[in-house]
Amino acid sequence: MKVGFIGLGHMGLGMAANLLKGGHDVTVYNRTRTKVEALIAQGAKGAASVADACRGEAVITMLADDGAVESVVFSDGGVIGSLPAGALHISSSTISVALSERLEAAHAKAGQRFVAAPVFGRPDAAAAGQLFVVAAGAADALRASAPLLDAIGQKTFIVSDAPKAGNLVKLSGNFLIASVIEAVGEAMALIGKAGVDRRQYLEILTSTLFDAPVYKTYGALIADGKFEPAGFAAPLGQKDIRLTLAAAEDLRVPMPLASLLRDRFLTLLAHGGDKLDWSAIGQLAAKDAGETTS
Template structure:
């Protein structure tokens, strides 16, 4: 397929690279030109504007937050202005449910198609094409972009025919990840204060009771206290919890643990944690317990 790709950050660069490896014709745009040049060496075309990246069969966006997506999609000569009738916007960004609903409406009004396809996985997983994709949209639209989703991920779970529900699933998933990080941090503060080795504790957990990647990855980071460089920065984690709470507010669903996580992220950021990985909230319990 002829596809444009907008947003070559930690996640987007790996995703675009795997689209190229799968044989797709990729035209890439990023505000930081150097990131585009890296893809050009792999066979991509460099777009000098967002509009130029929207001339193919589809455009995929992978951006940091609602504000960035709004700017790219609704801005002058942005995606809505530039995408041809019948072409598809695939949004893989972690955004609010409300914005996803706006995107679907705007593309429908312009005669374009829209698929929400947020992804689960850290940058190393994106680089290897092993992301898990939560996709939602009209069945024909999801089918049309299936080759793109297959190129970036190891599996695609079709959530709904309504795009915004893929974003709700993504936010709920990140809430669960953050809950695991916080609970790991508290458990490790407990055994650490007693003088037990946190690394051996993680080995025990992940080889017996909790042999899942989320426990292995984040347990190791918390045990070692290594939160830089950030694969997923704390401000992004904070944003996702706030978006989950906003969705919960709209649906009148109490989420007391999410409220706790919001405060944990605020504590981390208030103490200068902006450049740390979001797993750094797992280190707060040890500090609260008086551990170094």
């Protein structure tokens, strides 16, 4: 397919590269030109503007937050004004439910199609084409998006014909990951202060009760205190919990743990953690306990 890709950050760079490997005709746009040039070397075409990336059958956006998506989609020369009628916008960004609803309505009014397709996985999974995709949208739009989603992920889960449901599933998943990070951090603070080796403790946990990638990946980062470079930066984690709570408020679903996580992220950011991986909230319990962690 002839597809544009907008947003070559930690995740987008690998995703766009895998579209090229999948044989698609890819045009890329990013504010940082060096990332565009890296993909041009792999066979992509460079776009001078957002509009230039919207000339094909589809465009994929992978951007940091609601503000970035709104700027790219609704501005003069943006996606809405540039994408041909009948063409497809796939949003892989982790955005609010409210913005997803707005995007669906705006694309329908413009005669375009919209699919929400946020992904689970860190940058290494994006580079390897091993993301898990959560897709939602009209049946015809989902069929059209399938070859592109197959190129970036190992499996696509179709959850609804309403795009906002895909975004809600993604937010709820990130809430659960953050919950694991906090719980592991508290447990490690407890055993660490008693003199138990954190790495050995992690091996025990992941060899018995918690043999899952989320515990292995984030447990290792917490045990080693390795929060830079950030695979997923702390401000993005804070944003996702904030959006989860906004969705919960609209649906009148109390989420006490999410409220705790919001405060944990705010604590981390208040102490200068903006450049750290979001797993750095897992070190807060040890600091609260008076531990010195490496």
